Amino acid sequence: MTITITSTDAALGARVTGIDLSQELAPETVEELRAIIHEHLVVVFPDQDFSPEEQLRFAEYLGPVARRKLPEDYDIPDSSREVPGIVYVSNIRTDDGKVDGVIPDGEMWFHHDTCYKPEPDRFTMLYGVTVPNNGGHTMWANMVRAWETLPDDLKAALKGRKALNVYDYATIERPDLSDLDKVEHAWQPAVVTHPVTGRDALFVNRLMSCQLDGLDDAEGLKILNAVFDHAEQRQFIYEHAWSVGDFVIWDNLACTHARTHFDLGDDRRLRRSKVGGAALID
Numbered sequence: 001m002t003i004t005i006t007s008t009d010a011a012l013g014a015r016v017t018g019i020d021l022s023q024e025l026a027p028e029t030v031e032e033l034r035a036i037i038h039e040h041l042v043v044v045f046p047d048q049d050f051s052p053e054e055q056l057r058f059a060e061y062l063g064p065v066a067r068r069k070l071p072e073d074y075d076i077p078d079s080s081r082e083v084p085g086i087v088y089v090s091n092i093r094t095d096d097g098k099v100d101g102v103i104p105d106g107e108m109w110f111h112h113d114t115c116y117k118p119e120p121d122r123f124t125m126l127y128g129v130t131v132p133n134n135g136g137h138t139m140w141a142n143m144v145r146a147w148e149t150l151p152d153d154l155k156a157a158l159k160g161r162k163a164l165n166v167y168d169y170a171t172i173e174r175p176d177l178s179d180l181d182k183v184e185h186a187w188q189p190a191v192v193t194h195p196v197t198g199r200d201a202l203f204v205n206r207l208m209s210c211q212l213d214g215l216d217d218a219e220g221l222k223i224l225n226a227v228f229d230h231a232e233q234r235q236f237i238y239e240h241a242w243s244v245g246d247f248v249i250w251d252n253l254a255c256t257h258a259r260t261h262f263d264l265g266d267d268r269r270l271r272r273s274k275v276g277g278a279a280l281i282d
């Protein structure tokens with residue numbers, strides 16, 4: 001088995017072939033894959049064929065996976081209760097018209113997964129089960145490159161500052177901040193030093209970052225919006241059109257991701273798993 005790595009022509013991302021992720025992996029293979037992910041930030045493994053349990057076994061090679069059973073009153077479709085640790089991102093409706101997945105429809109702005117929690121996810125993984133005919137692409141933006149190229153005045157405004165990250169599951173755009181008790185939120189460093197590579201990366205995003213500490217709302221948002229406009233330039237982005245069997249993993253501390261528009265009736269179902277992370281603030 002020879003692993004072949006092909007870089008995309010974008011600012012991040014690689015395709016890796018010659019490995020079957022449904023199989024048990026030797027420790028040296030896991031370390032090789034970990035290094036590839038840290039170098040390229042997003043890695044696509046095409047033509048994978050594995051069960052939810054096999055997907056979770058792979059995730060656990062890279063770190064802790066929350067396999068907790070969700071509380072009964074937690075509002076999530078039944079399909080995402082079958083194997084704790086696996087959640088379906090899906091717009092497919094069941095016969096009674098209920099959607100059979102989370103964040104089902106439409107465009108989604110750039111974000112870091114769970115940066116609104118004290119311990120943001122370390123890696124996220126998606127597996128293409130059903131893919132749309134048009135759109136519904138995932139885009140990733142290289143936040144190391146975006147930080148390196150940020151104008152000096154914006155760098156100075158962010159360095160050492162914390163950002164308030166908020167997420168309301170009811171919206172795919174920035175939430176209402178009038179009652180923070182009703183939505184999950186956390187203060188995180190606006191610039192994170194990566195725990196493995198040691199590289200600094202922007203850790204704010206348009207979907208979830210709303211305020212900067214020490215600045216009033218309008219001033220903070222003006223700076224943040226300028227940072228988002230910089231960080232979402234095409235030169236930092238890899239855009240992926242999904243094929244069935246694609247398995248994609250990314251470094252959630254080093255890049256943001258977003259989703260392009262697709263039609264409501266165009267079925268899209270991705271199987272998600274995650275590796276948890278540590279607190280970024282003491």
Ligand SMILES: [Fe+2]
Nearest residue numbers: 111112113257
């Ligand atoms: Fe996400």
